[in-house]
């Protein structure tokens with residue numbers, strides 16, 4: 001297992017030299033954040049990122065993520081050019097020896113929460129989700145009302161996208177996903193890049209949009225569409241763990257047993273109602289994810305890839321990017337390593 005930490009590039013208030021000081025963290029998870037969605041990532045830019053991380057005494061272990069253009073998810077005629085450009089980015093990763101790509105296939109919205117700073121009994125704040133609160137968000141004004149939404153869409157653009165997805169149900173989305181995988185995975189396989197799809201977060205449809213990567217059956221289905229080792233998953237305990245129906249250790253044993261877990265996100269969630277949860281400190285006892293059982297299953301299935309603490313709370317007065325402060329994620333990294341040492345020794 002390689003312990004890693006997400007870094008948002010030069011604009012991240014947490015510098016690489018601080019990440020380097022978290023015990024045991026050797027890998028960095030990052031991306032190029034200023035390339036328009038759909039464009040091929042220039043090899044020279046990616047090379048510069050690798051060099052910056054290297055100079056800090058760390059290794060770029062994972063690209064998270066190269067966004068998939070909505071036209072690909074919608075199956076529009078423009079997708080062929082966009083898929084080619086995606087494959088070109090993957091090829092550049094391979095040429096530079098970056099081994100893992102984390103990506104997702106969620107329509108329009110990436111991970112979604114309804115509260116970015118829910119105050120916890122200990123005074124810390126955590127990300128939270130409540131399906132009832134989500135249903136009250138008015139999208140007719142664009143993404144402005146959605147807490148922390150990174151890709152801003154104005155009302156017209158968002159309205160057009162939502163209308164286009166009216167023609168795309170879950171099965172059509174699977175077809176469009178298959179089209180993408182059939183063209184990109186062989187390239188990844190040939191250049192030594194492991195593709196690791198991130199499960200949808202939360203793992204159920206939102207705003208009437210289909211979401212398909214929500215459970216172990218979906219992991220199984222997608223990895224058989226193109227049955228190559230490069231076609232794998234990111235096991236995110238927090239995303240899958242938001243649904244009580246997901247038996248996390250069983251999912252690890254199934255997909256991990258086939259050698260298809262290429263990256264692990266470890267985070268705890270506390271269920272507080274039907275489709276309602278908040279994020280919790282990493283250790284098992286603070287949430288509904290049995291982190292010991294998850295890591296034990298990862299070890300039993302021979303997991304040797306990168307792992308990172310996923311979102312953390314904001315503690316000790318820290319401010320910054322929601323979910324991505326330094327302190328709680330650093331605590332998570334050391335906890336996960338302690339658990340791993342206990343399991344593997």
Ligand SMILES: [Mn+2]
Pocket residue numbers: 198236238239265310
């Ligand atoms: Mn995750």
